[in-house]
Amino acid sequence: MECNAMHPKQQVPLEAHSPFELRVNLGRDVPETDVRSALATGDMGFLHSFTTGSAVDGPGVRVVAWTAGCMWRCQYCHNPDTWTMSNGIPVTIARATEELSKYRHGLKIMSGGFTVSGGEPLMQHRFAVKMFKAAHAMGVHTALDTNGYYGERVTEEELESISLVLLDIKTWNPERHRALTGMDNAPTLAFARRLAARKRPIWVRYVLVPGLTDDMVDIGKIADFAGGLGNVERVDVLPFHQMGRFKWKQLGLDYKLEFTEAPTLELVEQVCRVFRRSGLKAY
Numbered sequence: 001m002e003c004n005a006m007h008p009k010q011q012v013p014l015e016a017h018s019p020f021e022l023r024v025n026l027g028r029d030v031p032e033t034d035v036r037s038a039l040a041t042g043d044m045g046f047l048h049s050f051t052t053g054s055a056v057d058g059p060g061v062r063v064v065a066w067t068a069g070c071m072w073r074c075q076y077c078h079n080p081d082t083w084t085m086s087n088g089i090p091v092t093i094a095r096a097t098e099e100l101s102k103y104r105h106g107l108k109i110m111s112g113g114f115t116v117s118g119g120e121p122l123m124q125h126r127f128a129v130k131m132f133k134a135a136h137a138m139g140v141h142t143a144l145d146t147n148g149y150y151g152e153r154v155t156e157e158e159l160e161s162i163s164l165v166l167l168d169i170k171t172w173n174p175e176r177h178r179a180l181t182g183m184d185n186a187p188t189l190a191f192a193r194r195l196a197a198r199k200r201p202i203w204v205r206y207v208l209v210p211g212l213t214d215d216m217v218d219i220g221k222i223a224d225f226a227g228g229l230g231n232v233e234r235v236d237v238l239p240f241h242q243m244g245r246f247k248w249k250q251l252g253l254d255y256k257l258e259f260t261e262a263p264t265l266e267l268v269e270q271v272c273r274v275f276r277r278s279g280l281k282a283y
């Protein structure tokens, strides 16, 4: 696809030092017909950036493609500039694959891999799947970091190109989940069950926010659910931080967690213990 190939905004480097770079409007001028075509074919995607050297987005050292576009509105989201697809850089699948290819040997040597995160990668599921297939063909381990809401978009055959799913489970109680994210959690849980039935490995990610997601009863229900699946290899308890606060402010968004502090080490450990009681490895 020739999509906007000459647009000057495409000169923005795909690589970023971290996903905490504020990036907006980089795909704003892509015509609607091209956006639709991109979503239908996966020949072009909208990316916030590529980052290298991550040690927290799957096993080993990772190259991460951060996609733009998310239909959730988590109160603690630290990258709200990735909510809107038009904020992302329009990138052809050829360019994205070429970028990944630069790191293929290093990733294999370091037992690392390639992660697609976001935003929500499955907003652009055809593009994400094409990237996974390309990485898979290079012999690179692949991970999908997702809230799971659009999990049904990925076919059984396509799941085979995803080595690991990093599944974000935000909270258990459906009403609380809607208040926290704006969306239902039933599709996320259904995706988890489907992955379990297919014996596809999951790492659960749980963002711990004092006063918001620290209800031990609720966490216990997630732990019971995850422990019963049989395919959850580990749980990462991710302490809330304020690194994304400036983005909320610069985007003019109403940030409700202005004065929320990071959880103490004791609280993180307490939550890990709840997951461990269900037979899970938690860190």
Ligand code: SF4
Residues within 6 Å of the ligand: 070, 071, 072, 073, 074, 076, 077, 078, 079, 080, 082, 118, 119, 120, 147, 181
């Ligand atoms: S699902 Fe992720 S990207 Fe989307 S709003 Fe929530 S934290 Fe942000």
